Amino acid sequence: GSLLTAQDLRKTYGPTTALDGAEFSIHPGEVVAVMGPSGSGKSTLLHCIAGIVMPDSGSITYNGREVTAMSDAERSALRRSEFGFVFQFGQLVPELTCVENVALPLRLSGSSRKEAERTALAWMERLEVDDLRKKRPGEVSGGQGQRVAVARSLVTNPRVVFADEPTGALDSFNGERVMELLTDAARSANAAVVLVTHEARVAAYSDREIVVRDGRSRDMERVV
Numbered sequence: 695g696s697l698l699t700a701q702d703l704r705k706t707y708g709p710t711t712a713l714d715g716a717e718f719s720i721h722p723g724e725v726v727a728v729m730g731p732s733g734s735g736k737s738t739l740l741h742c743i744a745g746i747v748m749p750d751s752g753s754i755t756y757n758g759r760e761v762t763a764m765s766d767a768e769r770s771a772l773r774r775s776e777f778g779f780v781f782q783f784g785q786l787v788p789e790l791t792c793v794e795n796v797a798l799p800l801r802l803s804g805s806s807r808k809e810a811e812r813t814a815l816a817w818m819e820r821l822e823v824d825d826l827r828k829k830r831p832g833e834v835s836g837g838q839g840q841r842v843a844v845a846r847s848l849v850t851n852p853r854v855v856f857a858d859e860p861t862g863a864l865d866s867f868n869g870e871r872v873m874e875l876l877t878d879a880a881r882s883a884n885a886a887v888v889l890v891t892h893e894a895r896v897a898a899y900s901d902r903e904i905v906v907r908d909g910r911s912r913d914m915e916r917v918v
């Protein structure tokens with residue numbers, strides 16, 4: 695069955711309707727691309743299904759649990775234990791080294807420094823950035839930084855990685871390399887990936903596409 699489903703999501707910001715009856719579903723281990731033009735509601739959909747933003751109405755179910763009925767604290771615990779996140783910019787802590795950044799989610803959940811950094815380094819090897827362990831984010835390239843961010847998103851063994859325009863700040867060569875490493879690493883960890891993008895060449899790494907237009911989403915498999 696589905697790991698995560700959402701039905702009839704509605705969300706407004708003042709006079710702006712960001713979501714107008716959007717739906718979503720993903721199976722365990724599946725890579726789904728959420729596509730659509732700028733301003734169509736892709737990021738809002740991602741933030742709702744990831745439990746970051748509460749929709750005004752509609753329902754979200756994760757693994758049989760009603761996310762829309764949870765308290766803020768319960769949603770925050772769900773995000774920490776089950777989800778990983780990769781964003782377009784500014785997600786690495788500039789004062790920490792790359793290995794400390796990757797280890798951070800494990801440190802926050804109580805792992806020792808040694809244990810957290812050992813696991814972090816294994817993920818950095820998988821993403822081919824282990825040689826950057828001692829560098830700070832300001833000393834690495836955009837593509838390297840995104841690979842460090844992908845390693846961090848996977849370090850807690852999440853069931854779902856949410857990636858919002860993860861290659862948006864990269865050239866096409868580095869963007870494709872990040873997508874290849876992200877989807878390979880997620881598949882080997884049996885993590886599902888929700889990928890928000892407006893670029894077809896990025897969506898090409900997915901198993902299935904959901905298209906958002908004016909706050910409404912369509913599962914392309916069902917439509918065609």
Ligand code: ADP
Pocket residue numbers: 707710711712730731732733734735736737738739
């Ligand atoms: P996309 O990711 O497809 O570009 P968004 O979900 O970011 O679309 O935005 C959908 C609509 O909602 C846009 O009109 C956007 O300006 C608006 N919007 C999104 N987030 C906010 C917010 N925090 N405050 C006000 N308006 C917002």
Ligand code: ADP
Pocket residue numbers: 737781782783784785858859
């Ligand atoms: P866009 O709306 O054009 O996709 P961004 O990709 O910069 O803009 O950010 C999308 C959303 O993700 C923003 O609303 C922001 O609040 C959120 N976001 C970005 N980076 C982080 C982060 N490191 N942690 C949590 N939320 C973030």
